[in-house]
Amino acid sequence: MSVVPYSTTIIIRRSLSSRPRHDTRLDKNHRFLVDRILRVDHAGELGADRIYAGQMAVLGRTSVGPVIKEMWDQEKEHLRTFEQLVPKYRARPTALIPFWNIAGFILGASTALLGKESAMACTVAVESVITEHYNDQIRELIKDDPTANRELLDVLKRFRDDEQNHHDTGLDHDAEQAPFYKALSQMIKFGCRGAIWLAERL
Ligand SMILES: [Fe+2]
Numbered sequence: 691m692s693v694v695p696y697s698t699t700i701i702i703r704r705s706l707s708s709r710p711r712h713d714t715r716l717d718k719n720h721r722f723l724v725d726r727i728l729r730v731d732h733a734g735e736l737g738a739d740r741i742y743a744g745q746m747a748v749l750g751r752t753s754v755g756p757v758i759k760e761m762w763d764q765e766k767e768h769l770r771t772f773e774q775l776v777p778k779y780r781a782r783p784t785a786l787i788p789f790w791n792i793a794g795f796i797l798g799a800s801t802a803l804l805g806k807e808s809a810m811a812c813t814v815a816v817e818s819v820i821t822e823h824y825n826d827q828i829r830e831l832i833k834d835d836p837t838a839n840r841e842l843l844d845v846l847k848r849f850r851d852d853e854q855n856h857h858d859t860g861l862d863h864d865a866e867q868a869p870f871y872k873a874l875s876q877m878i879k880f881g882c883r884g885a886i887w888l889a890e891r892l
Pocket residue numbers: 735738764765768849853
């Protein structure tokens with residue numbers, strides 16, 4: 691026999707059924723999460739587009755030119771997607787667009803000037819951080835609301851797979867043969883994590 695009186699059960703049921711479907715505070719937190727994800731990913735893809743542009747400016751006519759171009763074309767598609775998603779979800783775009791433009795190009799061109807192996811080492815370092823970052827965001831979105839944002843989740847998963855392929859392509863093209871590979875890789879990864887930290891906020 692139930693220890694809760696019948697009338698109380700009815701009141702509890704009524705109060706549950708009359709509750710709004712969404713908790714507005716949770717919705718607000720979710721919007722904040724989506725806003726942050728879109729801002730940092732838009733900035734990151736802008737930076738990636740410029741890194742490959744810098745690499746192409748230096749190595750476009752060499753044997754690795756077509757490989758870099760193929761990855762660059764995918765980055766352009768990633769960037770176009772976030773340029774559509776930012777206004778669609780009314781996210782605040784990054785305030786540092788000119789900075790990501792210049793910083794990305796300088797990173798791509800300067801490592802390419804050190805040779806094709808260094809350019810590929812840069813690709814491997816950047817793409818490993820980006821893959822890890824997309825994975826973190828996928829986990830965060832699912833944890834926050836597994837049923838929401840199917841569109842965004844699908845985009846993140848597809849792009850995460852592309853970035854993993856770019857990472858593997860860099861390894862296949864002698865990234866680890868670059869002079870001072872470990873130091874260069876650590877430095878670039880450190881810079882990328884700093885850029886992510888900044889892009890989430892500004
Ligand atoms: Fe990308």
